[in-house]
Amino acid sequence: MSDNKSENDIKEKILNLAKKNPKGITDKDITVAIPELKASDLVIVLNKLLQQGCFDLYNQGGSLSYRLKTQVNKQAVKGADNEEKVVFNLIEEADNKGIWIRDIRVRSNLANTQLTKVLKSLESKKLIKAVKCVNASKKKVYMLYNLEPDRSISGGAWYQDQDFESEFVDILNRQCHRFLQQRADKIKNNPRGPIIGRTQSYATAAEVQKYITDLGISNVKLEVEDVITILNTLVYDGKAESSVYPDGSKVYRAIESLIPAPGIVQVPCGICPLVLKCCSTGLVTPQSCTYMTEWLE
Template sequence: MQLVSKSQLPMLPQKRPHPDSKSKPPPLPEAEQKIYTSIKSKQSMGIWTADIKRETGLPNTVVTKALKSLQNKNLIKDVVNVHNRAKKMFMAVEFEPSREISGGSWYTDGKLDTELINALKRVCLRYIAEHKVTTMEEISRSIEASRVLNVPCSMQQLLEIVRTLVLDKEIEEFRSKGAGEFARVPSGKTCYRISRGKVGTEAGYLASVPCGVCPRISECTPDGVISPKTCVYYNKWLNLDF
């Protein structure tokens, strides 16, 4: 008998596993697939539990069980709607809640971040008061450079804060004239200063700004006899710890 070495044996074709055989998840049960399709179709807007039941026509118990299963499989997540935190809303995990749902950058976990808002108001007011007249870009650069806040703030966020202060009549918005108190700001550029008019009831600590109640405010000029530089009341107010 003639022996045959392994190298002389014919090569048999090897069956290769399908490339997606391991990565492809198993198909979802019919009810779960129906619910998942409904949720995913809403993308970043999400969908209420009641609307899922209405769209799918499935019984309450089936929907509840399927939602829990889909969450365990990390396919969907529940999100907080700032307009109605009591009702559950669901969204596919690959989407982030839209501004209408999350409330935007001022909300954290569905709650208005009043601490951040008030901190930004104080910082903006202090900077404007110290610089008499300033621009949005200067306010933004100052806050970024000083690192007085532990969270980054975009220009849009700061603009929203400043606009709120304008609406509350705590500061005033102007177009620079390029002369006088506006000399350091290019003509035509939007700038801000502490309000010299009547302060509203919601102004809080700004109601104590001496300029707003000074009977000689019309005579006050940067380099005049009556000036913010020589006013003891104004300097005292600037040194207040907001």
């Protein structure tokens, strides 16, 4: 970093990265995104950004995470009236878990109509947003506009607008299994012997996550924990087994199911989202069902 210009360029890149990752970024994320940045320069730039009050510092799983401060919002709310400031501060405090309207009302002491007006005004200024809770369809919580809702609110990668994406989960399930299967097939007749071959057929969740990310089948960013959830379903289904490496990391490998699943277990109706609408007459019937036809073939 020879001059001010390159320092400013780096600052801008880091700030842009932080904007794209509202949950926060770590040193590692920055070095991956800006590989040319030296470790000593990274420390200098981060210290300056922290001094300028650009970031909030968090401890995320043992490593430091930098989260962009809601400065812009603070500026925008400066000229607002007192009610808006009070409501904004309560919502800001709630972070990405959000706050329920009833709690805002109790804590702000505002009347119903007044509060609705304030919330609408803040929403129209794009300072806050209302987010539906995945576990209570009628419950909405408010959080700052630029925050990504916590998993307990959004349901994580498996939910889209409160709906469980069963098809997406099914595709991921098959792709994860495919990856493990391919790895197992590759080292089937390992010349170095069956024990080494067996060890090499294990894959970590991070490897599977990289494979899924490279496939580009997911619009949402899948975390390693998401992939672990899918891999665990493969273990429960008897399609994979898990083990723990000496360093403590959990690994997975595809296995041949010892007993084929009995036919009745494979009936598509068990996981069919239309099962409640399916009957002998009407639009959805077993006679016209393609899943059923495929299963019977």
